[in-house]
Amino acid sequence: xxxxxxxxxxxxxxxxxxxxxxxxxxxxxxxxxxxxxxxxxxxxxxxxxxxxxxxxxxxxxxxxxxxxxxxxxxxxxxxxxxxxxxxxxxxxxxxxxxxxxxxxxxxxxxxxxxxxxxxxxxxxxxxxxxxxxxxxxxxxxxxxxxxxxxxxxxxxxxxxxxxxxxxxxxxxxxxxxxxxxxxxxxxxxxxxxxxxxxxxxxxxxxxxxxxxxxxxxxxxxxxxxxxxxxxxxxxxxxxxxxxxxxxxxxxxxxxxxxxxxxxxxxxxxxxxxxxxxxxxxxxxxxxxxxxxxxxxxxxxxxxxxxxxxxxxxxxxxxxxxxxxxxxxxxxxxxxxxxxxxxxxxxxxxxxxxxxxxxxxxxxxxxxxxxxxxxxxxxxxxxxxxxxxxxxxxxxxxxxxxxxxxxxxxxxxxxxxxxxxxxxxxxxxxxxxxxxxxxxxxxxxxxxxxxxxxxxxxxxxxxxxxxxxxxxxxxxxxxxxxxxxxxxxxxxxxxxxxxxxxxxxxxxxxxxxxxxxxxxxx
Numbered sequence: 109x110x111x112x113x114x115x116x117x118x119x120x121x122x123x124x125x126x127x128x129x130x131x132x133x134x135x136x137x138x139x140x141x142x143x144x145x146x147x148x149x150x151x152x153x154x155x156x157x158x159x160x161x162x163x164x165x166x167x168x169x170x171x172x173x174x175x176x177x178x179x180x181x182x183x184x185x186x187x188x189x190x191x192x193x194x195x196x197x198x199x200x201x202x203x204x205x206x207x208x209x210x211x212x213x214x215x216x217x218x219x220x221x222x223x224x225x226x227x228x229x230x231x232x233x234x235x236x237x238x239x240x241x242x243x244x245x246x247x248x249x250x251x252x253x254x255x256x257x258x259x260x261x262x263x264x265x266x267x268x269x270x271x272x273x274x275x276x277x278x279x280x281x282x283x284x285x286x287x288x289x290x291x292x293x294x295x296x297x298x299x300x301x302x303x304x305x306x307x308x309x310x311x312x313x314x315x316x317x318x319x320x321x322x323x324x325x326x327x328x329x330x331x332x333x334x335x336x337x338x339x340x341x342x343x344x345x346x347x348x349x350x351x352x353x354x355x356x357x358x359x360x361x362x363x364x365x366x367x368x369x370x371x372x373x374x375x376x377x378x379x380x381x382x383x384x385x386x387x388x389x390x391x392x393x394x395x396x397x398x399x400x401x402x403x404x405x406x407x408x409x410x411x412x413x414x415x416x417x418x419x420x421x422x423x424x425x426x427x428x429x430x431x432x433x434x435x436x437x438x439x440x441x442x443x444x445x446x447x448x449x450x451x452x453x454x455x456x457x458x459x460x461x462x463x464x465x466x467x468x469x470x471x472x473x474x475x476x477x478x479x480x481x482x483x484x485x486x487x488x489x490x491x492x493x494x495x496x497x498x499x500x501x502x503x504x505x506x507x508x509x510x511x512x513x514x515x516x517x518x519x520x521x522x523x524x525x526x527x528x529x530x531x532x533x534x535x536x537x538x539x540x541x542x543x544x545x546x547x548x549x550x551x552x553x554x555x556x557x558x559x560x561x562x563x564x565x566x567x568x569x570x571x572x573x574x575x576x577x578x579x580x581x582x583x584x585x586x587x588x589x590x591x592x593x594x595x596x597x598x599x600x601x602x603x604x605x606x607x608x609x610x611x612x613x614x615x616x617x618x619x620x621x622x623x624x625x626x627x628x629x
Contacts, residue, residue, distance in 0.1 A: 116510020130581075187456055189239060205218065217329045222358035293567050300568075301333055321371065434500035
């Protein structure tokens, strides 16, 4: 037992370092993550006795996985936004959105909650934070606030992001039926999907005072998001809940916004202040301005699993490569065509051409975007290398065994924490399902709990841990020009994430025995 405790505590050192470096030392994200990588390498080599070649190739696999597809997607998303700035299309988009409502709190719901959730459901890989946050910042919102509201919004759609990949993966690794698993996951997340829009309004409006006059529309935005998810998850599985929920929520939120259009907007929340009288926008101008984002939607939809023939044909352009030499490593898969970054770039280029951006403008914008992202690239590559080394040398297993060993029958109360730690390390809901999904179901069997409930807890905790991860924070910072200010973002988001994590532990620990018999799971 002493050995389990000792190795478990040592396995937490890279995470402890990141928290201390980012919050206490206020260190830039890329420097903190390089430090975490160094600590992980030293521990893997000298404490977990990982061979040098295995450690090096595991880090190399992390670098490769970071570059393709994660960094590709993030650069593509920010390039799209930057290009719309250069062409002036973002000014038109801003005017159109404020014509629905000029209230900053309403726009937080429309763009951060509804549109951000939709981007997560369709693409994932950072687009759900990068694009909405950059749009809100471009409309005049404080960049730090724009990041925080979009990060808050991103936690719970993560389980069904990229057309349900995390939950599909969880079902595959645990052997659970995906339909009841998806339904159980949504049930467990119901309180959060109603709570988060309120937290977003509070954060976006600078405090509890922001809820004045906003309770009705905020409640509708959350309830109309989660109710369709319950129905879709119950009858179709994990692929569509978030996509359908976001579309319904967007429609309901717009209707609510229009019904209160004549209500006075407090000056501090009025996004039209100082803009003067806006010019009328014709349909052609509107279509051209929105074209890159419309094309992103169309291309991601056409190439998703929802259109199986196209998806299957494009899936053939992929490679499975053995990079890490560790005995625990599998093959790393790379999809060379059907990956969100490719389609986002294509949408941006087509949209840019229609918006009369020449090749020189596009190239200059791309170069500027890569320079803007340089420190973020270092951060994400370092984090993914840490994740691969910790996984393959056994540090993740020892961390999990530590929590299982010291909690016993109280394990459900800490299961979301374990998932959150996994997502903090990897920055990915899917990776967390692969790493810890079977641990959760094995623990459920040992203590006589429902494997569906604890598997769902893995998704709940992973979503919370993801928004705290250095990878997520670096993506948000880069999207709004706050590179190097990762500590400010972590300081801003951590109190809300910890609140959600405490609630998740209580819900998982206390309600499983009550809800599951009613649900028939």
